[in-house]
Amino acid sequence: MTDLFPDKGHDHGRCIDSALHQAETVAEANNARFTDMRRRVFTLIWQSHKAITAYELLDALQGEGVRAQPPTVYRALEFLVGLRLIHRIESLNAYFGCDMPDCEHLGQYFICRNCGRVAEAVNEDMSRAVRAAAGAVGFKIEATTIEIKGLCHDCAAH
Amino acid sequence: MTDLFPDKGHDHGRCIDSALHQAETVAEANNARFTDMRRRVFTLIWQSHKAITAYELLDALQGEGVRAQPPTVYRALEFLVGLRLIHRIESLNAYFGCDMPDCEHLGQYFICRNCGRVAEAVNEDMSRAVRAAAGAVGFKIEATTIEIKGLCHDCAAH
DNA sequence: GACGAAATGATATAATATAACACTTCAACA
């Protein structure tokens, strides 16, 4: 079975580096400034494969000695979401790093309630079903939120 | 085309009556008390086919002369969600009346950003795709949130 | 270096949600 969730022992430094590199590329392609604050927030989000809330980010920033206030964090989040570098998980009021920001996807999120990890999937069957259902009733899709909560493979096994 | 959303000219009184009747049946079947406060909140939610927030409900209750506080509203909402008589729309922080509370569904919500109406759909293709995607990665589903935002057929036409 | 746009700082406050404890209601049963 292919698990969407990363291995326990994976080299997370590489996840972060790769995400940062992609983010820089995307920002450049959009003539957007990947400022220090935005990089900090983005990096903090990528510290784990869990979703993180705005105020957790704020605490983390302040822990790093940055004198930040809520609007600072929300602005960075807005910027990153706008470029699809991160996603907001509506059912958690939290944010999650996207590892395929170029892909024009209807993303789906699997959220493990035990370990807290989130994994993004792009499932063409699901996307097609959503589009078909909308088409059948004349609904013009602008955004979709698909969040699936439960137990990841690892946690279900224990 | 079958529109999920109700006709402009539909008799909304019948929606409300039918929903109330179903709700009473479900509550009874679950040995749950459909108290006056719960009925008020439920009826307020059913005043329209839009989603309504907890604080809008609170205002409406107070407008009716009920001396309610936030916990009162949230408790009623918790009760109604628990029996699946209403659903929470995560991306709106709002609540919406369910018209098929008995159905053990993975519900999908279409939300029109123009008129604000919400419609629930049960699409077996979509549910199957979600289950298949989860199964393929060993994820044990406990809850799903599928919210599709855009323009309903009426609003897209204008 | 001057200018204007974009980004950030700073303060205040809005909007959403829950904890904790007191009081009331109601159904079951003695």
Next chain:
DNA sequence: TGTTGAAGTGTTATATTATATCATTTCGTC
């Protein structure tokens, strides 16, 4: 029919999430 215990509601306070507004700083362009 009165008692009792659980469920429901009242009340106060506060936690959590998010945004409006205006001042200041940064940065690329000329």
